[in-house]
Amino acid sequence: MDLGLSGKVVIVTGGASNLGRAITLGFAKEGARVVIADVDDEQARKVESEAPSGTIIARHTDVTDWESVSSTVDFVESSIGGVHVLVNCAGWTIDRLFMEKPRSEWEREIAIDTWGFINTVRARIVSIGSDAGRMGEWREAVYSGTKASVIAMSKSIAREVGKHGITLNVVCPGLIPGSPETSGRESVWASEQSKMFTPEVREKAARAYPLRRLGTPDDVVPAVLLLASDRASYITGQTLSVSGGYTMI
Numbered sequence: 001m002d003l004g005l006s007g008k009v010v011i012v013t014g015g016a017s018n019l020g021r022a023i024t025l026g027f028a029k030e031g032a033r034v035v036i037a038d039v040d041d042e043q044a045r046k047v048e049s050e051a052p053s054g055t056i057i058a059r060h061t062d063v064t065d066w067e068s069v070s071s072t073v074d075f076v077e078s079s080i081g082g083v084h085v086l087v088n089c090a091g092w093t094i095d096r097l098f099m100e101k102p103r104s105e106w107e108r109e110i111a112i113d114t115w116g117f118i119n120t121v122r123a124r125i126v127s128i129g130s131d132a133g134r135m136g137e138w139r140e141a142v143y144s145g146t147k148a149s150v151i152a153m154s155k156s157i158a159r160e161v162g163k164h165g166i167t168l169n170v171v172c173p174g175l176i177p178g179s180p181e182t183s184g185r186e187s188v189w190a191s192e193q194s195k196m197f198t199p200e201v202r203e204k205a206a207r208a209y210p211l212r213r214l215g216t217p218d219d220v221v222p223a224v225l226l227l228a229s230d231r232a233s234y235i236t237g238q239t240l241s242v243s244g245g246y247t248m249i
């Protein structure tokens, strides 16, 4: 199916690493012009070089900072054209029991996952939520709260802006381990903490998924591309789990 994404201008926040990287490359393959809005310039340039020159543009952006986001939007509008699609993918968490998490980690989750969403909402929007935000995840209390708020805020804003033809939808992955080759320095998958996801832990986790495997970044791309396309122009305020049946709500 031709999704009609060729020539569209797309911003992918957190587009340098893991899921964001796969989504960025997915739009580029469809012929879209993609701007990676990320704090990790080195990793963003790496992804930029994976597509034909000029298709992907890396632009340093901190989604927690309104000025930084506005400057990126101004840059895109003046140098490429109006933004058709925003994919809200930047996110952060560390897997830890609520009572053991230091305040600095809660604050980072709220700054990136909640304020990052609020600061960037414009155009046709697909946000990467999480099944944690639908069901509440063990060791992910504040993160689950930030993702639940992305789901609820998307619905509220979808009601307000629908009359302008603007849609907001949320795609919720399950556990998708990143790899060192495709994850940037800010990625949780580059942190010491991710070493807890040993092959044995991953195998055990996979058994909780009806499809009996963990997802990959590429598993998430088709749903994002569809919801970002005009083919999905009558879908708004929806939450779609792409998680091998882990969550069925």
Ligand SMILES: NC(=O)c1ccc[n+]([C@@H]2O[C@H](COP(=O)([O-])OP(=O)(O)OC[C@H]3O[C@@H](n4cnc5c(N)ncnc54)[C@H](O)[C@@H]3O)[C@@H](O)[C@H]2O)c1
Binding pocket: 013, 014, 015, 016, 017, 018, 019, 020, 037, 038, 039, 040, 043, 061, 062, 063, 064, 088, 089, 090, 091, 092, 112, 128, 129, 130, 131, 172, 173, 174, 175, 176, 177, 178, 183, 184, 185, 186, 187, 188, 189
């Ligand atoms: N990987 C999973 O298991 C999983 C599961 C469910 C949901 N998600 C969600 O999917 C999204 C991507 O996850 P991932 O595993 O690819 O993450 P990741 O940590 O590998 O990548 C996140 C990217 O966001 C960037 N980033 C961090 N802070 C930023 C900021 N302030 N401004 C701009 N960019 C910033 C990082 O540099 C990195 O490139 C996140 O929203 C995450 O919560 C991931």
